[in-house]
Structure formats: structure tokens, C-alpha cells
Amino acid sequence: MPDSNGKRVSGKIVEVEAYRGPEDRASHAYGGRRTKRTETMYRTGGVAYVYFVYGMYYQFNVVSNVGDVPHAILVRALEPVEGIETMRERRHSHPDHNLTNGPGKLCIAMGIDRQLDGADLLGDRVWIEEYESVSTRRIAKGPRIGIDYAEAWIDKPWRFWIKNNSYVSR
Numbered sequence: 600m601p602d603s604n605g606k607r608v609s610g611k612i613v614e615v616e617a618y619r620g621p622e623d624r625a626s627h628a629y630g631g632r633r634t635k636r637t638e639t640m641y642r643t644g645g646v647a648y649v650y651f652v653y654g655m656y657y658q659f660n661v662v663s664n665v666g667d668v669p670h671a672i673l674v675r676a677l678e679p680v681e682g683i684e685t686m687r688e689r690r691h692s693h694p695d696h697n698l699t700n701g702p703g704k705l706c707i708a709m710g711i712d713r714q715l716d717g718a719d720l721l722g723d724r725v726w727i728e729e730y731e732s733v734s735t736r737r738i739a740k741g742p743r744i745g746i747d748y749a750e751a752w753i754d755k756p757w758r759f760w761i762k763n764n765s766y767v768s769r
Contacts, residue, residue, distance in 0.1 A: 610677030
């Protein structure tokens with residue numbers, strides 16, 4: 600995505616989590632919940648779902664199903680590719696391995712906020728493009744993080760990451 604000077608700020612997606620509402624207790628759309636915040640999840644896949652958590656962080660998701668079926672993929676970590684100086688400035692000179700290794704961190708580094716909620720991911724404000732092919736042997740999977748309240752949904756192996764990538768969150 601372009602920064603305020605029109606230069607690209609980009610990263611390779613290295614970690615994601617899947618959310619399958621309305622049956623997934625960890626999903627914002629659990630039980631068919633439709634609020635101003637979650638309405639974007641009900642759109643046709645291919646748009647950004649950006650929300651604010653803990654009163655301090657934005658989270659970037661990709662809506663991933665047909666209309667009215669609220670599934671989304673949380674982008675948990677990126678490996679910086681372009682615009683690293685801009686990312687360093689936005690993250691106040693954190694070490695490079697710590698710039699984008701978490702969903703809130705990557706939103707700060709990339710300049711993502713609620714203004715991108717609902718943005719078309721084939722548009723010109725934020726987008727996902729092919730970068731490199733990763734073999735399935737290099738992809739690990741396991742339970743999602745921070746969803747202790749989700750009961751039977753806690754252990755679903757819906758977190759995926761590139762093995763041995765230093766930008767994967769803790």
C-alpha cells in the first residue's frame with residue numbers, strides 16, 4: 600500500500616488465523632452477531648475488515664466468503680519488504696524483527712486503520728498481490744492465539760505460519 604508520500608509500504612504475509620462465524624465462538628460474528636463493527640464481515644470476500652481492539656490496536660483481516668457468510672482471515676504477521684524506513688518511523692525504531700510480528704504491530708507499521716475497513720483488496724488503497732510461492736512443507740499449523748473463551752473452538756488448528764520465519768508472532 601502507498602504511504603503518505605506515495606511510496607509503497609509492503610510485506611510478505613507470514614502468519615494468519617481463520618475465523619468462521621457465525622458458529623465459531625472466537626469470531627466477532629458468533630451467533631450471527633451483526634453490529635456496525637462486524638457488518639464488513641458479512642460482505643462478499645475480497646474486502647478488508649479492520650477493527651480496533653483493547654482501546655489501542657487495529658487488526659487487519661481479509662473477508663473470505665460469499666455475502667452474508669461472515670468468514671475472515673486475520674493477518675497476524677508480515678515480513679517487511681518495501682518501505683522499511685517508514686515502518687521504522689511508525690514503530691518508533693523498534694528492531695526490524697519486531698516491526699510487524701503481531702497484528703497490532705503490523706497495522707501500525709503499515710499505516711492501517713479503520714479508514715481501510717471495507718476497502719476493496721483489488722483496489723488502489725490496500726491490496727494483496729502474489730509475492731513468492733511457499734511450499735506446503737514450509738507451512739505450520741496450530742491453534743489460534745488468545746481465544747481462551749472460545750470453548751470447543753480453542754483447539755481448532757486454524758493458525759498458519761511459515762516455519763522458521765523470524766517475523767512470526769510469539
